[in-house]
Amino acid sequence: MNKKRYTVMVDDNFHYMDEEHRHKHREFATYEKAVGACKKIVDEELRDMLKQGVKREELSATWALYGSDPYIIGGTSQFSARDYVTEKIQELGDTRQEWRRWRRWFRWRKRT
Secondary structure: OOOOOEEEEEEEHHHOOOHHHOEEEEEEOOHHHHHHHHHHHHHHHHHHHOOOOOOHHHHHHHHHHHOEEEEEEOOOOOOOHHHHHHHHHHHHOOHHHHHHHHHHHHHHHHHO
């Protein structure tokens, strides 16, 4: 029995259109899990890029230049990492406050 699989691929924005820098992340049984994996990749990169006091516009530009661009193969995928980054940055609001929250979360994760 063939089940539909969704493959998450990741492009490197720094090497735009260069297939040598493309890699397969993982396969998933559901579209929702594949979207979750894409969002997690982007979230982790934004956390890594986020510096105290950085403006939202700078975070978006930094991701667009150097970040990973995950996408889904299989089905009729509508996930866009660029749209997700824009949405996520708008959610951040005050990046200083968000930086402190993420920093506390990472410290807690290290202890557990």
